[in-house]
Amino acid sequence: MTFTLSERITTGTFNFPASITVPAGATSGKGYATVNLVSFPGQRLIELRHEGNVVATTLITIKQLRGTLTFDAPSILSGGSTTGYLFLGSPVREALRVLIDCNDTNVVVPREVYVMAGARIVQFPVVTSAVAADRTVSMRAFYGTNGTGEYPVIGNLRLLAVPSIKSLTLPASVYGNGKITGTVRLNTAAKAGGTIVQLSSSDPSLRVPASVTVPQGQYSATFVATASDVASAANAIVTASNPLGSTSAGVSVKPLTITSFTVSPTTATSNTTVTLFVKLASVVGVDTVVLLTSADPTIVSVPASVTIPAGSQSATVTIPLGSIAIVK
Template sequence: MPSSRLPLLLFLASLAAAPSLASAQVVMTWGYPSPPLDQDRPPSNLRAVQVAAGGTHGVGLREDGSVATWGQTIYSQSNVPSGLRAVQLSAGDKHTLALDTDGYAVVFGSNEFSQSDVPAGIAALQVAAGLNYSLVLRTNGTVSGWGDNSQGQTSIPFGLTATQIAAGFYHSLAIRPNGSVAAWGWNADGQCNVPAGLIPSKVAGGYRHSLALRADGSVVAWGRNSEGQCNVPVGLVATQIAAGDDYSMALRPDGTVALWGTNVRGQTSACHYTGVLQISAARHYWMCIVAAAHCTLDQSEVFAGDSATGTVRLANRAPAGGTVVGLTSDDPRVHVPASVTVPQGEMTATFPVTTDFGVTGDSTATIQTVYGTTQGEGRTVPAKLKVKRATASVTTNASVVEGSTTKLTLTVGLTRPTDRNVTFTLSELITNGTFNFPASITVPAGATSGKGYATVNLVSFPGQRVIELRHEGNVVATTPIAIKQLRGTLTFDAPSILSGGSTTGYLFLGSPVREALHVLIDCSDTNVVVPREVYVMAGARIVQFPVVTSAVAADQTVSMRAFYGSNATGEYPVIGSLRLLAVPSIKSLTLPASVYGNGKITGTVRLNKAAQAGGTIVQLSSSDPSLRVPASVTVPQGQYSATFVATASDVASAAWTPW
């Protein structure tokens, strides 16, 4: 019959079903054994740390290593050897197999099939009792068997070494060191046909079927399935398994029991037990140990910020004055009272479970009782509460221009409303100083979003930034945003200017600026003078500045650059060009070589380049008052020359007049 070895450290059990004493773990049974020999009636004062269900009797292991028995006695299966102190028990149909504290197998009860004839000197790690045979896992990893071998159940496979063994009714199983399973004995229904690739952590044998428990808690069954004993419940996760006569059972992590297979004796009818610590199966009934105190929850999961109700459950009614049971939670965001008092005569008391709101990811809290003065009393089954935290998000503009008056709209969203105001803060990933964030953004109680606004400063370089959303200092969401350069253009009143004159320059920005913008203007040409710095006023996008030029001998183009914001380093300057036009000069002045007194002559002024717009005025003068010339002559726009008339006075003799 299936059994597993307990750790060498034993646990003290408390007195059961005695209202005047504190609650202790109790042994419970389920189903109706056949024949009824009181094997389902454990002593009321038994404080067991392990139990084993046999065909005609039951056995329990106390913390001090002593053994309790009940049920049929005619085969001496209840005659415990004097002074026996054990660490593990297993019950067959009419015999009991024990592993004593010295590590040796001890058998008592029926010896009809020599199942009680222990080979001398067997040091063991584990014992397992079949229907009428015995198995031991020896300290060197080998397996020994004796007793009924009618189906080859004690014919150990040659060379077998194992880490765990199990005995069914007429077949045996073992887990090899590599994790694979060996099975031998009666195989009429395929109970020894181990599924390919099976690597379990535990095995169990029933009448004509076998069970295995994988490390992930899943259960595998094979062999006879006439009563559904191999139909493992979908999604079952277990910590222990046991097999009986055409039925199967498993202990879930939450301390409840799963049952499937035949129910002819009520062995698989709906079981209400909670807080179960250990299970053991026999022919038509099974038994278990229920914790002295444990807790359950009315919900398996809640949203962060919501609450649940827990219930402390005792194995026995509380004595006079009530029973105080401590409580703990391993999650600082899940709160339970330090203790709860179960009133006198009662077996349960409720307590509140509250959770803190959060958006830092789901978590699972372990809530458990703290009870008793010994390890045995303190053994419990913890309750698990999954806390689902709301998911937060933050969105904003896809892009924004540095230093502009544009405001960023920051929207914080939650996947569900909460019953309280939830406050978030904002930060910038890696870089700093790009944004002027609000102090916080609050999502009001009952809402799923909140808004805030931010502005953008001038930056040292444009490009993508990442905004972080924080709750209680933790980053819970991020959003990218592109920071665009504040672009501009440099223009002038006209694209060209006659050198020596002046004009006005303009810096036009692509967006109005949020704060006054300091702009540096640079021109490396000494023929042009501009102010070194100018300011674009807050809210404006244009600034003008004077441009003064010197005369140049030939046309030329002058470049000017403006620096501000992300282009202040010179990587992205704003560049403008102004064409300086050379001023025309006199190429020649010609007159006839002579003129008669009181006569007139025509002179010609020639320029080195075409006259500019509006014409070019040439000033004229004569060094001899006897030859009069106009004060000036205008060369028409686009022309290279112009004529003028000079008048001579009457003279007494010929004279030469220089110009």
């Protein structure tokens, strides 16, 4: 015997098999119906017919396919990225198109994603831009019989503000081979994990680190800038920046000069020693070599150079005097 299934009031909820056959000698047969996404959940009256006559009925309750929209964490430091997840109440029979949007231009999400057949979860990237004040943004993932959004699912994500840069301070000048300390200050305390500030210098005469991190809960951080040995004065502009803006400070890099060169004692006899004292204009940040020469090496033989260690401003060297026949 052959039977057919249908809804008493057609709603497009079901896809019924063309027929159900009860084999000879059997008392039952099976047929499988699939359920479509529908706009109106509720009860549906199903009729079983044989040769056009209704022989049985049953009520089936259709539930709405619900979902939840969540993220890796309920909040994120703006300027970073996270992952969003749509969880459906049950697996889908075939690939389901899901549209996604957000009410804030500081958040970028894909326009659409698909829940694959047999699955109930889909994930998608969430990329944010830096904001100056904390805010909550809403995202919607929606789907339906034609992908137009009969079933919107809403999720909220908290964007935490990135502290902006208040100031950058550096000494106005530095001698070549010297080091100076700069300070970056924020308008608000650094967030969890610290706030990274990018650094750059406009001139190779002054080198700065690529970045400095203001520790969590702090308002400022320091960094060291190192000057190169220059033949003539150079001007460098140091810039501190983060996604919300930047600020700059100028530094003049001066040639490193010798401010003092003395010999002690100034009068000496042969076969004794004298001490040379060299002083620079500033403390040096790196080992600095000063070249030495003697006008008469036969009387006073000096080393080719003397090194002033990093962190020092001067150096001394003791040299022996040779034997001389006459006083010079």
